[in-house]
Amino acid sequence: MLKNTIAAFIVPAAAALTLLGCGATSEDIAQVKPSNLQPAKLFAQLPDSCPTPDAFDIAPDGSLTLSCVNYANKQPGMLLSLSATGEVSEIGLVPAGKRPARPMGIAYAPDGSLFVADNAGKHQGRLIRLTFNQQGKIATSEVVAQGMTSPNGVRYHNGFVYLTQLQLPKAKTKHLTSGVYRFKETDRNINVASDGTSKHLIYSTQTKNPDRQFGIDGLVFDKAGALYVGNLGDAVIHKLTLDANGVVVDDRIYAQLPNSVGPDGINIDAEGNLYLAGFLQNEIYKIDTNQKVTLLAKYPDNNGANGEIDQPADLIVYQGKLVVSNFDLMKGKGIVNSGHGKPYTVSYIEL
Incomplete structure (x- = not known):
C-alpha cells in the first residue's frame, strides 16, 4: 500500500541554482530547502490498459499521444490519446514482434506516421514506424531497426530519427556504455548489434556511477539543431552539436545534477528552456538558457490521486502546461517510490 498523499513542494525562483562555471555545484542543489507549495494537478486518470505510462508527443490533430509500456501487470503495450482537457481514448495495442511490444519513446514525423521505441527485452528491442487509418487507429507497422x-x-529531426539506448551490453568498456543512434526515416529492417560498432551509432558515453548503471535516456533538439541528451545514472545533461551528416562535432556538459535525480524524459519550450523528469526522487527540474537550474517540484512517496508527481518518466510542454507521466513502478535503493498501484495518472504544472 502506498503512503497517503502529501502536499508537494516547489522551490521558488529565488532559490534557483546555476551550474557549470557559474558558481553552484550539484551538492548545492541537494541542499536547497523547498517551500511548502503544491504546483502539480491531475491532468488525466488513465484506464486499466495503461498501468505504467511513459512518453508523450503531440499528434497532428493537436492532441497528446501517450505510450504505455505496461511492465506492471504484464499488460500489452498500448497507445492512448489525451485531449487538451484530459479526456482519454485508446489508439490501440502496439503490434508485437517476437515478444509483446513495450512502447517507450515516441515521435511523430511530418507525414503523420509515428516512430516508437519498443523496449521488448534483451536483443529484442526495435524501432518501429506506425501509420494510422482515418479513424485514428493503428493501420500498419514497419521495423526500422x-x-x-x-x-x-525517440526524436524526429530533419528527416532522421534519433534513438537512445540505455545500455550497450556487448560493448567492451570499463563502465556501462550507452548511446544515441541515427536512422533515416526511410530505413527499414536494420540489424543493430549492441556492441558499439553500428555505423548508425553517432554518440556514446560511459556511466561512472556504480550505484545506477543506466546511461543515456531522454533527448531533445533545440531550434538551432543542438541535441541535448541526459545520462540517467550520472545525472549529466550533454549538449551535442551535429554537422550536416549527423556527426557529433562538439560535446559539452550543459548541466550536472546530483546523482540522486535520475533524469529521464527531457523537453524544451519555445524559449529554449529545458525541463527534466527526476525519476528517482519525484522531481521536476528546469534549466534555462543561461544554464541556471531550478527545482520546480519535489514530492515524497504518494499515490498520485490528486495529481502529485509520482515517479515521472516523461514530460512535455503543451498548451501552457508541463504535462507529466507518472510511471509509479520502480523501487529500490535511492528511489522514493515504494510500490505500484492505482490510480494511474498524468499530472500537469502550469508554466
Missing part, C-alpha cells in the same frame, strides 16, 4: 536491448527515447 531491431536487435537492441534497451531502446528508449
Whole structure:
C-alpha cells in the first residue's frame, strides 16, 4: 500500500541554482530547502490498459499521444490519446514482434506516421514506424531497426530519427556504455548489434556511477539543431552539436545534477528552456538558457490521486502546461517510490 498523499513542494525562483562555471555545484542543489507549495494537478486518470505510462508527443490533430509500456501487470503495450482537457481514448495495442511490444519513446514525423521505441527485452528491442487509418487507429507497422536491448527515447529531426539506448551490453568498456543512434526515416529492417560498432551509432558515453548503471535516456533538439541528451545514472545533461551528416562535432556538459535525480524524459519550450523528469526522487527540474537550474517540484512517496508527481518518466510542454507521466513502478535503493498501484495518472504544472 502506498503512503497517503502529501502536499508537494516547489522551490521558488529565488532559490534557483546555476551550474557549470557559474558558481553552484550539484551538492548545492541537494541542499536547497523547498517551500511548502503544491504546483502539480491531475491532468488525466488513465484506464486499466495503461498501468505504467511513459512518453508523450503531440499528434497532428493537436492532441497528446501517450505510450504505455505496461511492465506492471504484464499488460500489452498500448497507445492512448489525451485531449487538451484530459479526456482519454485508446489508439490501440502496439503490434508485437517476437515478444509483446513495450512502447517507450515516441515521435511523430511530418507525414503523420509515428516512430516508437519498443523496449521488448534483451536483443529484442526495435524501432518501429506506425501509420494510422482515418479513424485514428493503428493501420500498419514497419521495423526500422531491431536487435537492441534497451531502446528508449525517440526524436524526429530533419528527416532522421534519433534513438537512445540505455545500455550497450556487448560493448567492451570499463563502465556501462550507452548511446544515441541515427536512422533515416526511410530505413527499414536494420540489424543493430549492441556492441558499439553500428555505423548508425553517432554518440556514446560511459556511466561512472556504480550505484545506477543506466546511461543515456531522454533527448531533445533545440531550434538551432543542438541535441541535448541526459545520462540517467550520472545525472549529466550533454549538449551535442551535429554537422550536416549527423556527426557529433562538439560535446559539452550543459548541466550536472546530483546523482540522486535520475533524469529521464527531457523537453524544451519555445524559449529554449529545458525541463527534466527526476525519476528517482519525484522531481521536476528546469534549466534555462543561461544554464541556471531550478527545482520546480519535489514530492515524497504518494499515490498520485490528486495529481502529485509520482515517479515521472516523461514530460512535455503543451498548451501552457508541463504535462507529466507518472510511471509509479520502480523501487529500490535511492528511489522514493515504494510500490505500484492505482490510480494511474498524468499530472500537469502550469508554466
